[in-house]
Amino acid sequence: MASFAEIKAHLAQIPVNQYLQVRLLETGEGVCTVAMPFNPRLANSWQGTHGGVLVTLADMAFFLAQATQNGIDSSGRVATAEIKTNFLGSNKGGDLKAEARVIKNGKRLVFGEVTVFDLNNTVISHSTLSYVK
Numbered sequence: 001m002a003s004f005a006e007i008k009a010h011l012a013q014i015p016v017n018q019y020l021q022v023r024l025l026e027t028g029e030g031v032c033t034v035a036m037p038f039n040p041r042l043a044n045s046w047q048g049t050h051g052g053v054l055v056t057l058a059d060m061a062f063f064l065a066q067a068t069q070n071g072i073d074s075s076g077r078v079a080t081a082e083i084k085t086n087f088l089g090s091n092k093g094g095d096l097k098a099e100a101r102v103i104k105n106g107k108r109l110v111f112g113e114v115t116v117f118d119l120n121n122t123v124i125s126h127s128t129l130s131y132v133k
Contacts, residue, residue, distance in 0.1 A: 002067040007032070010072050011064065020053070022060055030102035030112075032065035037095045048090040049124075055085050057098050058114035058127040065100035066110045066131055078133045081109070085127040091118045108133060 002010070008024045011017060011034075019042065025033040036057055044050045059080055070078070095118075102112040110131040116124045 001069060002072045003027075006072060007064050007067055010067070010074070011060075014060065016056065017060070020057065020060075022057065024064070025097070027064070027068050030065060030069050030105065032061055032068065032100045034061050034064065034098050034100075035095060036098070038091065038093050040093070043093070046090060047093050049096060051085070051087055051125075054087065054096075054116055054125045055083055055127065057096065057116060058085060058100070058125065058129065059083060061098040061100035061114050062102075062112055062127075062129045062131070065102050065112060065114075066105065066133075069102060069105050070110070070133060073133070078131055081130040081132045083127055083129050085125055087125050089118070089122050089124045091124050094118045096124065 004027050022034050022036045042053045096116055098114055098116045100114040104111040114127045
């Protein structure tokens with residue numbers, strides 16, 4: 001089980017986070033909330049956050065949520081097996097918040113969901129994820 005401090009330190013070491021600037025807000029047993037500021041360099045042609053960035057944000061948030069139960073494994077053994085994302089709105093250039101939750105933490109598979117919100121708490125995307133461990 002990884003603590004808030006361990007998860008925060010790990011997040012600071014993820015190379016892609018130098019662009020995304022995701023910061024840890026809170027953690028709990030199987031849950032994690034992160035925030036990401038809007039970056040116009042990561043926008044689509046409508047000036048909203050690109051869908052691929054939303055998927056990456058969901059993947060990062062879920063990794064951190066499962067780490068609260070399974071610890072942080074930087075070996076690459078814990079891997080994303082599947083992500084399905086529904087894009088439900090556009091943030092139109094605003095900061096985002098992602099809430100990740102582990103639904104099932106099995107022996108070999110971790111399943112959960114991530115909801116991404118804008119600052120008005122409008123749902124921007126919803127993802128379901130499976131990790132292999």
